[in-house]
Every structure is written in C-alpha cells, then in structure tokens.
Amino acid sequence: MVANSHAPAGGKGQATVVVDRISMRYRVPSTKAQPEEARGRIRMIKRVLGQTPMVSVQALNEMSLVVERGESVGIVGRNGSGKSTLMRLISGQSAPTSGAVFASSVPVMLGVNAALVPELSGDHNIVLGCLAMGMTRRQIADMFDSIVELSGLEGAIHLPMKSYSAGMASRLRFAIAASVNPEILLIDEALNTGDAQFRERSKSRMDELREKAGTVFLVSHSLETINELCSRVIWIDKGDLLMDGKPKEVTETYADFARNLSKGNGFSAAKLRDDARRNLIATKVLERSPGRRSA
Amino acid sequence: MAKIGSQPALPEPAAVQSMPIDTRGLIRVGARPAFVDYLIQLWDHREFIFYDAKARVQSGNRRDRLGSAWLVLNPVFNGLTFYFIFGVLLGTSRGIENFIGYLIIGVFIFQMSARAITNGARSIQGNRAVIQAFNFPRATLPIAVNVREILAGVPVILAMLVLILLFPPTEAVTPLWLLVIPALFLQTVFNLGVGLILARVISTINDVTHLLSFAMRAWMYGSGVFFSFDQFIENDTVLSIVQLNPLYVVLDIVRDCVLYATLPEWRSWAILSVWGLGVLAVGIVYFWRAEESYGCE
Numbered sequence: 372m373v374a375n376s377h378a379p380a381g382g383k384g385q386a387t388v389v390v391d392r393i394s395m396r397y398r399v400p401s402t403k404a405q406p407e408e409a410r411g412r413i414r415m416i417k418r419v420l421g422q423t424p425m426v427s428v429q430a431l432n433e434m435s436l437v438v439e440r441g442e443s444v445g446i447v448g449r450n451g452s453g454k455s456t457l458m459r460l461i462s463g464q465s466a467p468t469s470g471a472v473f474a475s476s477v478p479v480m481l482g483v484n485a486a487l488v489p490e491l492s493g494d495h496n497i498v499l500g501c502l503a504m505g506m507t508r509r510q511i512a513d514m515f516d517s518i519v520e521l522s523g524l525e526g527a528i529h530l531p532m533k534s535y536s537a538g539m540a541s542r543l544r545f546a547i548a549a550s551v552n553p554e555i556l557l558i559d560e561a562l563n564t565g566d567a568q569f570r571e572r573s574k575s576r577m578d579e580l581r582e583k584a585g586t587v588f589l590v591s592h593s594l595e596t597i598n599e600l601c602s603r604v605i606w607i608d609k610g611d612l613l614m615d616g617k618p619k620e621v622t623e624t625y626a627d628f629a630r631n632l633s634k635g636n637g638f639s640a641a642k643l644r645d646d647a648r649r650n651l652i653a654t655k656v657l658e659r660s661p662g663r664r665s666a
Numbered sequence: 667m668a669k670i671g672s673q674p675a676l677p678e679p680a681a682v683q684s685m686p687i688d689t690r691g692l693i694r695v696g697a698r699p700a701f702v703d704y705l706i707q708l709w710d711h712r713e714f715i716f717y718d719a720k721a722r723v724q725s726g727n728r729r730d731r732l733g734s735a736w737l738v739l740n741p742v743f744n745g746l747t748f749y750f751i752f753g754v755l756l757g758t759s760r761g762i763e764n765f766i767g768y769l770i771i772g773v774f775i776f777q778m779s780a781r782a783i784t785n786g787a788r789s790i791q792g793n794r795a796v797i798q799a800f801n802f803p804r805a806t807l808p809i810a811v812n813v814r815e816i817l818a819g820v821p822v823i824l825a826m827l828v829l830i831l832l833f834p835p836t837e838a839v840t841p842l843w844l845l846v847i848p849a850l851f852l853q854t855v856f857n858l859g860v861g862l863i864l865a866r867v868i869s870t871i872n873d874v875t876h877l878l879s880f881a882m883r884a885w886m887y888g889s890g891v892f893f894s895f896d897q898f899i900e901n902d903t904v905l906s907i908v909q910l911n912p913l914y915v916v917l918d919i920v921r922d923c924v925l926y927a928t929l930p931e932w933r934s935w936a937i938l939s940v941w942g943l944g945v946l947a948v949g950i951v952y953f954w955r956a957e958e959s960y961g962c963e
Contacts, residue, residue: 386687386688386692389687389689389692437685437687460695461695462695463695463696463801463961464798464961465961465962466696466958466959466961466962471694471695472694472695472696473687473689473692473693473694473695474692474693474695475691475692475693476693477695477801478695487795487796487799488721488722488793488795488796490722490725491721491722491725492725495721495725498717498721499714499717499718499721499796500796500799500800502711502713502714502717502718503711503714503796503799503800503801503802504800504801504802505710505711505802507713508713531725544799548799611676613676644676645676645677648676648677648678648679649677649678649679649680650680651679651680652679652680652681652682652683653679653681653682653683654682654683654685655682655683655684655685656685656687657684657685657686657687658686658687658689
C-alpha cells in the first residue's frame with residue numbers, strides 16, 4: 372500500500388477516465404513458418420490463395436486503471452511494450468479485444484502520424500479536420516491562422532497534402548488536432564518527428580493545452596519530461612502493468628531496469644521487473660450505478 | 667495464451683483494490699450512439715459533408731489534362747461505343763424511337779449510379795486515415811460521396827439534355843422535363859442506400875471490391891441501357907420482373923419525360939420510391955450497427 376499514496380480512498384475524487392479490464396490482441400500475417408496447427412484442407416486452400424498464415428500478437432494484457440480529474444499520467448516502457456496501444460484504446464482509435472474504456476468526455480489524442488486526405492490541399496484538410504471534430508465554420512475561421520502558424524507550413528498550405536514530406540504532414544496533423552481544447556488530452560511524444568523549430572512551437576502549445584485540460588496522459592521517452600509534467604506514472608512492459616505510483620519512484624526503477632538491460636544484466640533486470648510487479652496494487656473496477664451492477 | 671517470445675510468468679500483483687465507480691456521467695469511449703442520436707449527429711455534421719463533397723469535386727479530375735471535362739466525355743465515348751456495336755452492327759435500335767436519345771439517357775444516367783455506388787462502397791476503406799484521426803459519425807463519408815456525385819452530376823445532366831437537343835430527331839422541351847429532378851433525387855436516395863450497405867461489407871471483406879465492377883456491368887445489361895426489353899422478352903412474367911429493377915425504372919421515367927413527352931405511370935414512381943426509401947432505411951441501420959468497427963484495419 373505504501374507505493375500507492377496517490378490511490379484515492381474509495382473513489383472520492385471524480386473519475387474522468389476508467390479503464391475497465393481491457394486487453395488487446397492483433398491478428399497479423401507472419402512470414403515465419405508456422406507449427407502445423409491448421410492441417411488439411413483449409414491450410415491447403417490458404418496456401419494456394421497465397422495467404423500468409425496469421426498469428427496473434429498480444430499487445431496488452433488485461434489491466435484496469437482509474438484516473439481522476441487533475442491527474443497527469445505519464446506512461447513509460449520499452450519500445451513495443453504497449454504504450455501506444457494503450458493510448459489508442461483510451462482515445463477510442465481502436466476498440467479493445469475485451470473490456471471497455473469509459474470517459475467523462477471525448478478524449479483527444481495529439482499524435483503526429485499519417486496524412487489525412489492526400490488529394491486535398493493543406494488548407495482544405497484543416498477545414499475538413501476541424502469540421503470532423505465538430506467545430507463550426509466561425510470557430511474554424513477564428514482558429515485558421517493559428518493552425519497554419521503552428522504547422523509552420525506557410526506557402527505550402529495551398530499544395531495538395533500528397534506533396535508534403537512526412538514531417539510536414541505530421542506537423543499539419545498535430546496543428547489540427549491541437550486546435551481544440553479537450554478536457555481529456557492524450558499526448559504521444561514518442562511519435563514526434565518534427566524538426567527543432569517545430570518541437571519548440573509544439574511544446575508551448577502542448578503546455579498550454581495541458582494546463583487547460585482536466586486530465587492528461589503523456590507518453591514520452593524522456594523521463595525528465597515525465598518527471599517534470601506528471602503527477603502519476605505507470606510502467607508497462609510487454610503488455611503488462613508493472614508499476615503505478617509517484618513519478619520519481621517509477622521513473623527511477625524504470626531507468627534502473629533499462630540500464631541493466633543495456634548492460635546485458637538480464638537477470639537483474641528481470642528481478643527489478645518482478646519486484647515491481649510483486650509490489651503492484653492492481654485495480655478492480657466495480658460499477659456502482661443502479662441497475663447496472665457488475666457481478 | 668501462447669505469446670510470441672515466451673517469457674517466464676510474471677508474479678501476481680501484491681493486492682487488488684476494488685474501486686467503486688459511478689458510471690453515470692461517463693460514456694464508453696468509441697461507443698455507438700443510439701440510432702436517433704446517430705441521425706442527429708449526422709445532421710450536426712452537415713457542414714462536414716458538404717465541405718468534403720465540394721473539396722473533392724474540385725480535386726477529383728486534377729490529374730487529367732482535360733480535368734472535369736471527363737465527367738461528360740466519359741459517357742459520350744461510352745455512348746459512341748454502344749452506338750456502333752449495338753445500334754449499327756447488331757441492330758438493337760430497331761423499333762426504338764429516337765435511338766440516339768434513348769442511348770444517351772441510358773448511358774449518362776446509368777453512369778451516375780455506377781459512380782455513386784462504387785465510390786460510396788469504397789468510402790470507408792479509402793478514408794481510414796481520416797476515420798482514425800477524428801471522431802465523427804462514419805456514415806457522413808458515404809453521404810458525402812453521394813452529395814459529391816450530385817454536385818458533379820449537375821453539369822453532366824445539363825450536357826446530356828444539350829446532346830439530346832443536338833441530335834435529330836429534335837425533341838421539344840416540355841414542362842415534363844422538370845420531372846427528371848424528382849426521378850434523379852430518388853435515384854440518389856437509392857444509390858446512397860446501396861453505398862451504405864456495400865461500404866460496411868467492404869470494410870470487412872475487401873474482396874467484394876473485385877466483384878463490384880462485374881456486378882455493375884451485369885446490372886447495366888439488365889437495365890436496358892442500349893436496347894429495349896420489349897423486343898427480346900416474350901414472357902410477360904419475366905418482363906414484369908425485369909421491369910422492377912430500380913435503375914431500369916429511372917431510365918424509363920427519364921425517357922418518358924424527355925424523349926416521348928409522356929407522363930410516367932404512377933406505378934413507376936411507386937416502384938422507385940419503395941426501392942429508394944426501403945434500401946436507404948435498411949442501409950443506414952445496417953451501417954450504423956457496425957459503427958464501432960470502422961476504425962480497425
């Protein structure tokens with residue numbers, strides 16, 4: 372119980388994000404030779420059709436979290452540990468394989484990947500994106516110049532998006548997403564690919580949003596940033612929740628773990644991981660609403 | 667559960683704390699709204715629909731040197747091909763009054779449905795990036811496709827009418843020509859319904875896109891675009907079944923109004939309305955039921 376001093380007593384605070392027993396499994400094609408699991412006709416047919424065998428990848432094992440208004444939650448973990456998957460589930464960009472995420476308002480994710488409508492010009496994409504987020508034409512007109520400024524695209528804003536470099540497209544997408552002031556904000560810095568100038572600009576906008584938002588989730592590879600900005604940190608490894616507590620404690624353990632791994636001390640690293648997990652206070656969500664009691 | 671790269675099992679957590687949560691006031695993220703709420707959301711996103719439609723009409727043919735002229739040139743070339751093969755060589759034109767006008771209407775109007783249905787069917791698959799980036803009711807995308815086809819279709823229909831006036835025998839412009847508008851409206855409603863159904867199917871079974879072009883071709887032959895059923899089908903029952911085809915009915919109504927100055931039968935309107943509204947109702951409900959799944963690959 373000591374490590375979890377943040378834990379609210381009996382949910383007195385106002386929960387804004389409730390992650391209830393979610394897990395995520397992807398089915399993806401694999402080029403690796405498969406054990407003879409699907410024998411016979413189906414396997415034959417698949418081979419004739421040139422279908423690569425599918426494998427399941429468990430991205431996130433069952434976990435629950437309750438986050439309250441005013442909390443800034445940092446998420447740390449190695450590459451491929453499930454940080455971005457968790458963020459995608461909380462923001463509703465993917466549906467979990469099992470479980471559900473509840474939120475007090477629509478969570479908005481500030482990621483910076485992928486283009487929008489490649490045939491349309493940057494300015495058309497801005498209007499389209501803002502309309503999709505439910506803004507009115509008047510609000511868009513007010514925000515338009517600041518979006519263009521934040522994206523740093525200047526003249527290129529009138530060119531079709533397919534002519535943009537990856538960095539330009541991601542800057543534009545970030546600028547569009549950052550134009551609303553969400554109550555629940557998710558920031559995936561691990562995806563940030565902008566140049567130094569853009570990083571400076573986007574940081575100030577993120578700070579602004581973070582101050583206004585009631586609840587923030589932050590993924591960053593910089594433990595410094597996490598320590599500075601977050602009031603609570605969770606550590607995920609290979610899809611498992613290992614630690615959930617005060618920023619300094621969690622980031623130090625995680626840094627220790629990463630240092631051991633990079634030095635090749637697999638055994639010490641595994642011990643750190645197991646110890647962290649052994650001290651974890653997991654959460655179980657009980658529904659309290661009348662008539663919808665969970666067993 | 668077997669995992670890739672198996673590792674020793676993790677120890678169990680020290681304890682599990684129960685947190686009673688009042689889920690009233692919380693919404694499930696990405697949850698499908700109730701049907702009526704969904705319709706309201708669609709209405710609230712009308713500006714998104716129109717903006718998307720308008721922007722894509724403008725950018726649609728930018729790659730071609732002749733740009734939007736292809737909207738008209740395409741059916742013209744189609745019509746020429748059919749004219750030589752069926753009209754001149756095979757002689758399906760016999761017994762059809764004003765065959766050129768008959769053919770022009772068939773090709774132009776059928777093409778509108780073919781484009782709207784094909785594009786509507788691909789609207790989810792082709793817009794994954796936007797779907798994953800923003801939360802909005804997904805049915806706006808197939809609807810926007812149909813609005814776009816209407817916007818692009820206005821000059822095409824005008825070109826069609828001009829062509830009919832250019833080729834002899836010249837038809838007189840009568841007030842009946844105005845009835846083309848409600849016929850095309852019902853056609854669009856029908857296209858949207860089919861597009862919604864196919865969009866959901868294709869979002870999970872992409873293979874259907876390959877079948878779509880064959881299905882549209884078969885449909886075209888079954889709609890009397892360049893021949894008249896009356897000459898080929900003797901059996902009355904078969905004929906009346908063939909004439910239930912909604913696209914055939916649209917062509918029939920437009921030809922009656924524009925070429926033959928006849929008021930279309932009320933039966934034709936009834937068939938077309940039932941098809942249009944029925945398919946739209948089925949389509950929107952069917953599409954809405956999978957609303958949560960469109961963001962997944």
